[in-house]
Amino acid sequence: MCGIALIICGIRFDLSSLLLNSTSALPNSDQLPFAIDDLREAFRRRGPDSLGSTKLLLRSAVSNRLPEREIVSSIEEEVKESGCEGDEGNCFSLANGRTHLHTHFSTVPSSSAELHFLGATLQLRGVSSVVQPLIDSDKNILVYNGEIFGGIDIGRDENDGEVLLQLLGECCSISVPDVLSKIKGPWAIIYWQESSKTLWFARDAFGRRSLLVHWPTLEDSQFLLSSVSPFSSNERSFDFEVENGTTKLNFWEELRCGIYSISMNAPGLDGILVGEVQKHEWTNGVLEELIKWERTSVEPKPEDLHISRSKTLTGKRDMQSVNSNTEPSKSGSIQASISVPAQAVLIALRESVRRRSSLHTIFQAGRHDMEKEFVPVAILFSGGLDSMIIAALLHECLDPSYDIDLLNVSFDGRSAPDRISARAGVSELRRIAPSRKWKLVEINAELSTLTFETKHVMSLINPANTYMDLNIGIALWLAAGGDGWVYEENTDYNDEDCQCIKYKSKARILLVGSGADEQCAGYGRHRTKYRNGSWRALNDEMKLDMQRIWKRNLGRDDRCIADNGKEARFPFLDEDVIRILLGFPLWEVANLDQPSGIGDKKILRGVAELLGLYEAASLPKRAIQFGSRIARESNRKNYGSNRAANQASAGKMESHGSTSRTSSNNTNKEQWRAEDAIAGNAEALRALRELIIYPLLFSRQAQKLGLKWPRGLLLYGPPGTGKTSLVRAVVRECGAHLIVISPHSVHKAHAGESEKFLREAFAEASSRTLSGKPSVIFIDEIDALCPRRDSRREQDVRIASQLFTLMDSKTSSASVPQVVVVASTNRAEAIDPALRRSGRFDVEVEVTTPTEEERFQILKLYTRKVPLAPNVDLQGIAASCNGFVGADLEALCREAAMSAIKRHSDANKDAGAFSLTIEDWKHARSVVSPSITRGVTVEVPKVTWEDIGGLNDLKKKLQQAVEWPIKYASVFSRLGISPMRGILLYGPPGCSKTTLAKAAAHAAQASFFSLSGAELFSMYVGEGEALLRNTFRRARLAAPSIVFFDEADVVAAKRLRWEFKQQQYCWRKASGVFVLAATNRPHAIDAALVRPGRFDLVLFVQPPDLEGRYEILRVHTRNMRIGDDVDLKRIAKDTEHFTGAELEGLCREAGIVALREDISATVVCNRHFRTAKDSLKPALTKADVDSYLAFGVA
Template identity: 65%
Template sequence: MCGIALIVSGIRIDLSSSTLLQSLNPEPLVTVSVDDLKAALRRRGPDSLGSKKIILQYNKNLSSVDDRELVSVVTDDAEIENDQSFLQNCSNGKAGNYNQLGYSVGELQFIGATLQLRGLNPIIQPFVDSYGNVLIYNGEIFGGIHVESDRNDGEVLMQTLGNCCSCGSNGHTGPCSAAGHGCSSVPNVFSTIKGPWAIIYWQESSRTLWFGRDAFGRRSLVVHWPTVKDSRFLISSVSPFSSVDQSSDFEVENGTHHNFWEELSCGIYSLSMDASKLDGYLVGEVKNHEWGNAMLLELIKWERVSFNPKPNELHGSLNGTLEGQHHMYPASSDIMTFESGPNQTMISLPAHNVLSALRKSVMLRASQHRIFEAGRCYSRREEHVPVAVLFSGGLDSMILSALLDECLDPSYGIDLLNVSFDGQSAPDRISAKAGVKELRRIAPLRRWKLVEIDSDLSKLTLEMKHVMSLINPANTYMDLNIGVALWLAASGDGWVSERPSTNSDENQQRLSYKSEARIVLVGSGADEQCAGYGRHRTKYRCGGWHGLNEEMKLDMQRIWKRNMGRDDRCIADNGKEARFPFLDEDVIRVLLDIPLWEVTNLDQPSGTGDKKILREVAQMLGLHEAAVLPKRAIQFGSRIARESNRKNFGSNRAANQASAGSVMINRS
């Protein structure tokens, strides 16, 4: 999928029953139009973009105010004329003359952009069924709901939701009316989906608008709650450029940050309409709903099976090192022998389980069966590169690349997208070149292309402004640095070097190249789950295993706000779909079932003990050089942080003294 947006107007929204955080600060004066939202979604290069309107009104002809009945009409995206011909098109035919109603009319405008990756036949969002239900959906179903290999998952989801009862909506009371009839509720269907999603769904039978995003926020969804200056309710996959360009969103006044948009918290929400609460107005009440999946609730709580080792358990684990070919584990640990190169390597069963879960996760995200090609044709099959990897040559991207090679048809090439702001000297460029050599060693028949994307921060004036709109509502220099690096990398617009006939890198010819892969694998979630950040080592030093576990839990429970929305928006702007194998529900479950001291060992130096279990996985894949690489964040490995510090603070030293990463951007 690609992106979704909704504008709700003419409805007074009651947020008193919702636990959503609401800013009471003044907001900048911003105007966001339907055309702005369409333009932002169209930039993503969708195969189709469509919109529908739902007009809400209620019948004044009924004698009692309490008996007033809401009438909804689904129309194409066009101006609605207040005449009898319009009313004759009402689906239920119960509305009176529009000119004589005299009451406010609510309007819901749905916009759906589709980057179609599944199903044989072309589709256009919004989906509308025969019952008057409307769905716009941005996500992928990798489990929980069965999708045939030749079906589009959005169509399957629409059919599944159409069979739902009205239970769970705000206005429903009493037991489920469909109990025992094989029906489910909307929250239960949302909770069943395995994979990333953001959904907006109108359920006609209950006059309820459902919306939300998956439990880890892997698909962006930003929201504007009604205010005095703008009484509309807006939801969107992306902040349009106009909402940043017109305002002082990034300015800080009296230490308080104001913004038109905010990230929607992960969860399931409903907005049900009530025509009788306030005379003369249509009123909607927002409520939060519990997840209906017990296993998902466990993942959200992120409770590890064990994080406080006994002395004998810890002693055995600490003896292990990836610098040698043999790993030592206590007698009580499950171990297995793995052939890798000339020697045998002793690998723990937990590492084997992680590798199996990751392999399945990549397989689901790289599946090419019956893929919709949107009219694309290739003169030769080998020209087609369906999946790329955001590639630094580091541990996480090397594991994803090796697994992708195992899962992808051997006739396809794989693009490795690497961005640098310091030419061939950036650390990530150096490790990427070493990494592709190691990949060619373990998979010599695969056509690997290292796409070198070079950039100069001083020349990115307009591009920086655009990325500011993409990261919005994120607003720090660190967010901007990461956003620019991701945005440029995902573009796939760079250079490739012809593979030399000898081992020498001299006299290679660089050719202009743009990756056409529509799917990009990203390593997000690996550091949070396997203790890859420097602050994890600090927490372990100060608070022991308990402190480390709490810090990792905090990281996972806030990843939607700090990382995922921002990253999804920056990558999707290039007509790419980001997929996050490390954040697969089954991978998270497997990692939580492993004792923390088997996942990481922060008593050992960087490049050895941090992300210990992933280093074992890399060894099992034959990636011996990648297995000992230290962690390096994209803003540092690409050198954009250094260039940004020089540009905005004068020097790296001045930036460090100012804690530049957390400083909010001032656009004035």
């Protein structure tokens, strides 16, 4: 089956029980503005075996039994045609005299309604052709798109649609959900039950078949259901906006998985028929469990991981000992000590593939005899783990007389990673299954051809509307088309002269690996979640993926694949496979403590080993798997670089040409400002405007003054600060032409091609200036194109020389410049200095981390269409995000929105009350960290001043030195006071030096960078110095920040002393960077390092006095239950020379003593403290204290 649809007019819908913020009484529409022929044309493109339509007329009539009116139905028109071929394009053509439906519905009387059913059939079951819609003798009507793989008995030669109609016709209205809940497999259904005058429509629990819905609204009373969005609907608006807490729906939505009904009621006083929409629960308990996706065992004990790891290692050793030429048996494989979970998953997956590759009578009739090499089943093939497992299992399940097509798409020819892995995968498949004929269908696409099909694919993916959706859709659409090249069997792919022939895959069944990554932690974000929140966070992310896969992936994928007359089938989303995977502990499915290629998708790697796929089993998950690779390649044409393409993927689709994606509304172009798209970075915005627009505004003045405008601008700064976005925004504001050059687009395989590419780019830029507008050449990541001469390759030398020549040839003049060049880099020091001389890049602007005010403006920009709860203070959030760049703040907003959506979804709350609360922002802040601080030990201290007993004078001094300059910066500026830049804390071990530093950082709410002596004192020369430089660089970017050196005497070592002095000079000049250092050996520190101007304050952290010891004891016993006989002041008096750390240990030891005495003890008594005191002796002596005091006097 390849498509179903329904259009209804003449009915007022009551949606009060289903949709939030909807009106239950909707006006009637005399005419539907949506063409029925548009739907028919969309189905015709799919090349169905048949295409049919049925129009059902409902009208009210006076009852013979009751005074009320009743609903009478009649089938007014029915058109069914067989032999519809999409390639010929003549199905329902006027030329052959077949009946046409009217383009629009005619005016319908107020007391009647029309229901128009459409069904396009791809015949895969039964012994004879079945044309939909199906109608039984009781006038029940069914259009069904799906496959029944279990739950309902279907004979080998029976058609599942006919069997389903029979079962539905035999049951009453309340039993329809029972029948549908039994089905195992992908399906979508529209069913008219004549006896109850009820329309049923539903989609399987995981959304494996597409079904779009257009809910009626006050503005548009249409009700439509369809497997596909027609091309004409692409002209409509698909924006999803939230205004004043009210959701504005798209024209199309993915129908949420479930069972729905519309009960047709007799008309009211106005004569309009009323349809009441209801949603029904699944009645299959097992299915309900799968939908909830609750895993019993999530967090392992240490022994669980030990056992699991032992099984894995044993299995690998045993599998590697098996002869590599051994072919798995038909029953499943080589016997090995692989874990029991992998064996169970293998059995379930094998059965899933068998169900999805079983060939029925009608499928083979009339085709096998005519075609010499008929291929019934193909695989969407990247050579990765998932597609390799499917291929190996398909070999076991499919008759050996059939070939298997492996469809692989590439935009980079043989050099694309997916093409390389696919060829390696075919070689491994031929090793384990030499008798099978494997056809690797290499589908090579040119970027230019995408332009002609983009709008069509946009209609297919609708309502999805991001660039990533579009590009993945194009990739799937091309793969399903099957037009490619195949090589002769046993071809050596490394042979440049090997011959290939044109080939088109005619397989009607396409096996796809969707669902494997979601269920087995295969995405990079899973590892991130695990790293940030451990096992529970990983499980929650996987659950979220599974519960939204219907909306994010499957509907879109089904529409794109079905458009080429293929039926997508998903073995990993079989109900039994999901149940088996969900039944195992999470650590058996994936263990992300292990490296990539081992722990991710661990259970599937075990399956691959059981199948003899040893190389595939060890392949790490690539970020450029099948769909995303193509998305990046195709977007590179529009955006010039993979990174720009990925950034654009977060945005919505819009038509754009080579002129920097300018708005299609030319009348508003002059009103649009760059600040509408990007906030902060005022200096960079000003410099870009001066470079691009000033020569146009002040050309006459320049001629009079003989001014030569600068021709180049270099933007440098850390990743994520918005360098690329700045250029695009200003170019759009100025209406200039934009040409993007990236290292990936320039670097070519053959000598001379890279230089040719640069020449063509500059030539195109010059030609575009003929329109009277400047051209901007934007070179992204220029450090990769023109590195310093001491690190160049031969190709880099050629590229740099060509770029120098091209930039020098564009001589400056007093007239309007033709071409300006803007470049960006994260590493300005890595660029060839020759590029930075005057005449090339005349201006350099640092795009650094945003200030607090700029962060506030960025947050306002990202949340301008998001409803915020009254308790959300964006200014406060901005203040807590030190070191966050624009990309980090975008991720923060996204994570907060996801938290809110999950919270509303879990609570089943009113969507109209949807808003982001302060709790959502706190959750997002705990997940998202500033990217510039990654790689250096950064923590958020949770130590407060109250956690430190005693040392009140020291606390006050640290508050004044650290807290005040950050919290009251304006006051310091007003009085002209320069804040301190460094404090050295010295004293005996255990006296709270480190704790004091953490408390100061917490109080100041500053970024906290911590370095210890062990980290800095490396055995390799230069590593410690590099870490020191890198830490200070990041601290400056994350200002206000505190850099804390524990064991500061190590920094004073000979190797690090000079570097530290240099950094001291730099941090004195940098605002917002404060240095705290602590040492137990102050005499080991060079006196030059502690003079005023470097460390402004040197504080002795002395052992606690009597009052201090009492405060420390009180702090460490506040959460302990102590007996009434415990006198803390007496204990403090008896613990002279005890440090804070030793007093903490005393309290802990007293508790242990109490437990040793009685494991059920509830209080700690004085005798326990006495026993603990007798077992401990202070490490500090009076002589030690005197030596520290002497250092302070000196």
